Amino acid sequence: MLVISAVGVVWVRHLFAAAMFSGIFSFLSALLFVMLDAVDVAFTEAAVGAGVSTVLVLGTIVLTKRLEQERKVKENLRPLILVILTGMILIYGSLDMPEFGSSNTPAQSHLGLTYLESTPEQIGIPNVVTAVLASYRGFDTLGEVAVVFTAGVGVLVLLGGFMRNRRRKDQGEL
Amino acid sequence: MVGLTLDQLKILLTGHSIYWLFIILMMTGFYIVVSRGNLIKKIIGLNLFQTSVFLFYISIGKVSGGTAPILPMKLKVDDFSVYSNPLPHVLILTAIVVGVATTALGLSLIIRIKEAYNSIEEHDLLEEDRSQFSNENNEDRKFGGFF
Numbered sequence: 001m002l003v004i005s006a007v008g009v010v011w012v013r014h015l016f017a018a019a020m021f022s023g024i025f026s027f028l029s030a031l032l033f034v035m036l037d038a039v040d041v042a043f044t045e046a047a048v049g050a051g052v053s054t055v056l057v058l059g060t061i062v063l064t065k066r067l068e069q070e071r072k073v074k075e076n077l078r079p080l081i082l083v084i085l086t087g088m089i090l091i092y093g094s095l096d097m098p099e100f101g102s103s104n105t106p107a108q109s110h111l112g113l114t115y116l117e118s119t120p121e122q123i124g125i126p127n128v129v130t131a132v133l134a135s136y137r138g139f140d141t142l143g144e145v146a147v148v149f150t151a152g153v154g155v156l157v158l159l160g161g162f163m164r165n166r167r168r169k170d171q172g173e174l
Numbered sequence: 175m176v177g178l179t180l181d182q183l184k185i186l187l188t189g190h191s192i193y194w195l196f197i198i199l200m201m202t203g204f205y206i207v208v209s210r211g212n213l214i215k216k217i218i219g220l221n222l223f224q225t226s227v228f229l230f231y232i233s234i235g236k237v238s239g240g241t242a243p244i245l246p247m248k249l250k251v252d253d254f255s256v257y258s259n260p261l262p263h264v265l266i267l268t269a270i271v272v273g274v275a276t277t278a279l280g281l282s283l284i285i286r287i288k289e290a291y292n293s294i295e296e297h298d299l300l301e302e303d304r305s306q307f308s309n310e311n312n313e314d315r316k317f318g319g320f321f
Contacts, residue, residue, distance in 0.1 A: 015214050022218045029225050037242045037258035038232045041266050045225070048270055053221060053277050060214060060281040064288040079209035087201040091194055099189030101238030103256070108237060112259035120245060128243040128260040129267070137264060144268045151275035158282040162289055 014067065019057040026050035040129045192233055199226035211296040213284045217277060224273050228266045235259035 012018050026049040033042035098105040115132050123131040133141055203226060206219025236258050243260035288294050291302055 015212070018215060018218055022221055025222060026225060029229055032229060033232060036229075036232045036236045037240060038235075038263045038266070039242045039244075041228070041232060041263050041270070044267055044270050045228070048274050049221075049225060053274050056274075056278055056281050057214065057218065060284055063285050064214065064294050076209050079205055082208060083201045083205040086204065087197055090197045090200070094190055094193045094197065097190065097193060097234075100192050100233060101236055102189075103237045103240075105234075107234050107262075108259050112235065112261040115260055116243060116257055126245040128245065128257070129263045132260055132264045133267060140264075140268060144272060147272050148275045151279045154279045155282045158279075158286050162282075162285055165289060 015061050015065075016058070019054055019061065022057070023050050023054040026054070040127075193230065196226050196230040196233065199229070213287065213294045213296065214281075216296075217280050217284070220280075221273070221277060224269075228269060231262050231266055235262035 012021065026045060030042045030046040030050065033039075033045055098107075102108075115136060116128055119125070119128045119131045123135055125131055200223055203219045203221070203223030206222065207216050210216055210219065237256055240256040240258045243257040243263070284294055287299070291299055293299065293302075
């Protein structure tokens with residue numbers, strides 16, 4: 001189903017439908033996150049990925065246009081070859097990876113294990129993800145806030161100019 | 175690939191097929207970014223790509239038979255309970271929020287591009303730029319003739 005909704009985005013020419021497909025994709029991936037034991041990530045993805053970014057895309061569509069220009073079939077061939085080649089290389093690379101769900105891999109054995117073991121004594125809250133996010137890796141979260149702030153300022157500057165131009169145009173027409 | 179028995183192949187297939195699903199999704203997003211000329215479509219494709227990378231990352235932290243890394247209320251962990259790795263979850267939580275911030279920035283850039291060029295198709299933008307560039311070149315040449 002994930003693949004279907006992703007391919008749907010490729011096929012539809014109406015940008016509104018494409019936005020809806022990407023929302024469906026986000027919700028389905030949130031379901032998959034739950035199955036992979038990442039509940040915190042799942043509800044962030046459902047709220048932020050499916051909710052906020054769909055709304056943002058819809059707002060942009062309203063301000064710009066609804067239909068995508070049609071493309072010749074011939075123009076799609078080169079990207080397709082490139083993508084298939086990249087995919088094959090990635091699959092070849094994944095053959096060296098440890099099996100899905102195995103517990104004695106390098107990724108499982110060092111830092112994650114330490115966090116799981118020391119959270120009860122050092123932090124004293126049940127949710128280990130929260131403990132790592134807010135305490136052990138608090139600086140990362142601070143950096144994240146800085147990034148979001150910068151992006152917010154950027155959006156305000158860009159859209160502020162847009163609104164000013166629009167107002168000027170309206171007054172000129174009057 | 176030579177010398178691979180059937181059993182080994184079976185293990186390879188069952189152990190890695192979920193990674194391949196994510197790679198296929200990733201490549202679908204990549205294809206949208208590369209092949210579509212519409213800028214909004216490109217951003218949506220970039221989002222698909224991003225989400226499949228997140229799925230891939232989370233799947234590395236999964237331990238089969240484990241549960242979500244939330245300890246029991248009394249904080250008494252017995253030695254037999256299995257939890258998935260909390261570290262990828264934390265990193266991806268950060269990445270999702272940052273991803274939305276960058277999406278918002280990209281979309282507002284698109285709005286400004288639409289205002290300046292009156293189009294959001296990559297094809298039209300290139301044409302406009304090219305014609306402007308050749309005009310400037312012609313003017314330069316004219317001045318060069320004068321002086």
